[in-house]
Amino acid sequence: MKITDAAVYPYPCGDTTVRRFALEAKALGFDSIVAMDTPAGSFDGVEVFSGITIQDALVKDVISRVKRVRDTGTVVSVCARDNGFNRAVIGQKGVHIIRGIHAADKNAFDHVTAKMAADNGVAMDIDLSVLINSRGASRQRAIHRYHDVLVFERRYGFPVTLSSHARSYLDLRAVREITGLCSLIGMDDAGVEKALGAVGRITTPPQPAVRVVS
């Protein structure tokens, strides 16, 4: 199982190049990172997955963009919006992660969406940058929302990913620090370990339920 940071933004989006991100991520205990809008590769023993984030788009635009990158190994993330949008997106083949659930509508994620996410193997992302950088009411709101997500996760078993959304290597956090931060939202050590390894699971094609033995 690979320990993965599910979203970093290398240069030119941020101030750190993808190689430097890989170097620092290795020192902090990661095996792989998902680098947005960056070609995939492997640097210093750290695997770099290519990722895209689709935001402020209609469902049909999401579908067309997902079709363009399907079967390329790109990790496709979509920013959460209202409940109907989220359900429609989760049902699309090729969508891996739903991001920004803390900033979406209050009813954007309910038990039906949770069950759909579990059935389709779509992960909900927990954005650690909100826990690190926010202060006051906005952090409290995010903690509350992530608590809700984890309640559904325990009930329905959909994947959860953890991402630093780092634009600089200074925003990366070590695995031990992430474990501490996730304890704020009620996630135990086993849950953190499972979440850090979730990117590998969601990008691997599912095993067929029925295998024909000739």
Place this chain on the structure above:
Amino acid sequence: MSPRPPTLRENRRYILARVEPAGTVIDQKELYYAIADAVTSLWGDAAGGIIMQAVVTAEEGHVIIRCLRGTERELAIALSTVTACRDTRLALRIVAASGTMESLRERIRVQKEQAPGEPVPGPDGSLTDKKEILITRCNGQKVDVIEKGFKNAHRLFVTRSDLENS
């Protein structure tokens, strides 16, 4: 309040943290305020009063932070939410926790010996957009540069390979 006898004193723990980016000049008092703000906003005034954090020393790119024994975990989580000291962006990477400062000073000495060595002049080069850069620090593969723009300069974190490949 007069000093208590040793048996009545509260036990303290010390946390050693490395300051990144390397070469950041730390004002001990400013860092104390940054950490106090992080602790208070995360755990509140009541817990902050129990943790009793203090920056004991800031030397050689490391800081030693004191807290009450049993509150190391809370302080460590709060330290991971420190992102700036006044206007300077930084990150505190926790290295170790100990009951004495001397053992942490020993850790600093060991880390210094294991470091790749004195900063050496970095390779010449430029990034893909061909902007002029100035190398400020070079440590092993890691290179910190300042990219000179039209109006202002940005600090970038790259590797030797990035400069050699471009």
